[in-house]
Amino acid sequence: MAAFGTVFMPQMIQARFADNSWSESALVPSDKIELHAGAHVLHYSSTCFEGLKAFRHEDGSVYIFRMDANIARMKQSSKLLNLPDFDESMLEQMIKDIVKEYADETPAPPGSMYIRPTHIGTEAAIGKAAAPSMSSLLYVLLSPVGDYFAGGATALRVLLEEDGMRCAPHMGMVKSGGNYASxxxxxxxxxxxxxxxxxxxxxxxxxxxxxxxxxxxIDGDEIITKALDSSFLHGVTRNSILTIAKDLGMTVSERNFTVSELLERAAKPGTEAALSGTAAVLTSVGTLIHNDQEFKVGSGEPGEKVAKLRQALNDIQWGKSADTHGWLTKV
Known part of the structure; x- marks a missing residue:
């Protein structure tokens, strides 16, 4: 089976910004883009993207999950990178159009259609190290994906790093390629x-x-996660999981907490930890590595509460339980 995110639909949808206006969107081949070698994105990393999914329900209909939240975050990323602004409705229509074009290719559960909107600065101007690109390209790629846990769910090993940081603090809320590279x-x-x-x-x-x-x-019926601030990305999956946890009667504590507290709580029987994101949804963490020592989280195995929360989210996405929060958009 192909690696996650390596298979693409033959066409994508794109729109270009130039001379202070956006072009009409158009379907074009997804295996190439027209870009000058001096394009701003290639030299000064004026790029941001999103990741969301469309799901096939039992009746064959296709629904996009939390498109509005992802579009809002991409608009925010574009603003923080000083890329040209766009209307939410324009990107929403582009996403709907390309997903509808390949609705029949959307895999059935546990697969889905991964959607990758991308916005890049295209102005050919290598003298603009301290100035924004005045032109840009907005496009949406599709990639049919299978179950992220095809090989079976296993608990992750995670290293605690106290000296470094993922990215510059003022870039934390930008979903930009440079942050992943760093x-x-x-x-x-x-x-x-x-x-x-x-x-x-x-x-x-x-x-x-x-x-x-x-x-x-997860300590008992309490979920603890860092309070939102501008230093890190505000995950849409994170928000969805916390909302579902509240629906299930769990206590959600969004606050700062330290490595010392994390290791102390992790050692308790029944404690669970997880990473949340669009691709893996919610993945158990079984081992924490700190100062060359290994610490098990609870039993060290995938947790029951993590599995319950992931299943509850999947059931909404797959149309197996009610969408009480209005997260699904039919195409």
Whole structure:
């Protein structure tokens, strides 16, 4: 089976901004884009993206999950990168149009259609290191994906990193390629030296996020996760899981907490931890690595409450339980 996110639909949808206006959107081949070698994005990283999914229900209909939240976050990223502004309705229609075009290709559960809107600065101006791109390209790619847990759900090994951080604090709320690139070196080092799957960045002992996901701790009926601030990405899956947890009667504590508290709580029987994100939904963390020591989270195995929360979210996405929060958009 192809690796997650490596198969693409043959067409994407795009719109270009130039001379202070947006073009009409159009379907074009997805295997190439027209870009000058001096394009702003290639030199000064004026790029942001989103990740969301469309799901096929039992009656064959296709629904996009939390499109409004992802569009709002992409609009925010574009603003923080000083890319040209766009109307939410324009990107919403582009997403609907391309998903509708390939609705028949949307896999049945546990698969889905992964949607990747991307916005890049295209102005050919290598003298603009300290100025924004005045032109841009907005496009939406589709990638049919299978079950992220096709090989069976296993608990992750996560290295706690107190010295470094995922990205510059003022870039935390931008879903930009540069942030992922900056975290890649430490992640590869953690895999090589500690056989870790991910790094949980905890600058100064403050538990924040990993290179590509938010972190939650479950102690009894309480979910603990870092309070939202401008230093890290506000995950749509994170928000969905916390909302479902409240629906299930759990206590949600969004607050700052330290590595010391994390390790103390993790040692308790029944404690669970997880990473949340669009691709994996909610993935159990079984081992924390700190100062060359390994600490099990609870039993060290995938947790029951993590599985329950993930299933509750999947059931809404797949149309198996009521969408009481209005998260689904039919195409």
């Amino acid at each position: 975290a890649l070196g430490p992640i590869l080092q953690a895999r090589s030296e500690h056989q870790a799957d991910q790094i949980l960045f905890c600058p100064g002992g403050d538990v924040q996020e990993t290179g590509a996901a938010n972190f939650i701790l």
